[in-house]
Amino acid sequence: MRHGHAALSATAVLVALTLTGCSLFNSDPPRDPDTGELLEPTELNVFDLQVGDCLDEFAEGTDVSTVQAVPCSHPHSDEVYLATQMEDGAFPGAEEAGEFAEQACAAGFAEFVGIPWEESELDFGFFNPTEASWTDGDREVLCTITDPQAKITGTLAGVNR
Numbered sequence: 001m002r003h004g005h006a007a008l009s010a011t012a013v014l015v016a017l018t019l020t021g022c023s024l025f026n027s028d029p030p031r032d033p034d035t036g037e038l039l040e041p042t043e044l045n046v047f048d049l050q051v052g053d054c055l056d057e058f059a060e061g062t063d064v065s066t067v068q069a070v071p072c073s074h075p076h077s078d079e080v081y082l083a084t085q086m087e088d089g090a091f092p093g094a095e096e097a098g099e100f101a102e103q104a105c106a107a108g109f110a111e112f113v114g115i116p117w118e119e120s121e122l123d124f125g126f127f128n129p130t131e132a133s134w135t136d137g138d139r140e141v142l143c144t145i146t147d148p149q150a151k152i153t154g155t156l157a158g159v160n161r
Contacts, residue, residue: 031071041070048129049142053080054152075151078125082108082143091134101128105143112145114160121161123148 029042043066044053054076056068070076082148084104088095109117117124124145129138136149145156 038069038071041068041074043067043160044069046142047138047140049080049127051080051083051142052155054078054155055080055144058104072155073153075153078144079152079156080142081112081124081145081157082141084143086106086129086139086141088139091129091131094130097128097130097134098126101126101141101143104141108143109145112157114158121149122146122156122159128157 012150029044029048030039031037032039036050036097038053043054045066049055049067049069052069052072052075054072055078056070062131066119083104086092086100089109091099106117109120111125113122122145124143124147126144127140127142129140146152
């Protein structure tokens with residue numbers, strides 16, 4: 001998967017994630033049986049992320065296969081707010097995959113936050129398929145929301161800002 005981030009200037013910066021077969025992460029972390037929220041900080045493979053997961057900071061511009069996920073009640077940098085699928089077929093290309101992700105995340109932003117992204121002080125990022133992950137069947141785009149000014153505690157759902 002590839003991680004991109006939509007800057008307030010609407011420019012996407014794409015950062016490759018190198019996926020490895022290492023099992024240094026928790027693919028079955030303890031979750032609340034009712035809400036699905038993580039119960040403790042854990043390192044997750046990017047393919048194991050779910051809507052509602054909260055992530056601690058990860059360095060843009062570095063190759064990663066895992067991210068540090070935390071309960072949303074802990075301070076965090078990002079929250080996964082949307083998952084969507086790209087259509088099957090040939091890999092559309094890195095730029096096109098990033099554009100699809102950016103459009104999907106911007107379109108879903110208002111429903112999650114309560115106001116359109118262009119009017120918000122918040123920002124979004126995304127994980128989207130790379131050519132290599134596409135070959136392995138990856139079609140998922142995950143959208144993350146962040147507050148560029150501060151760490152988040154809790155969810156940003158419905159904050160209208």
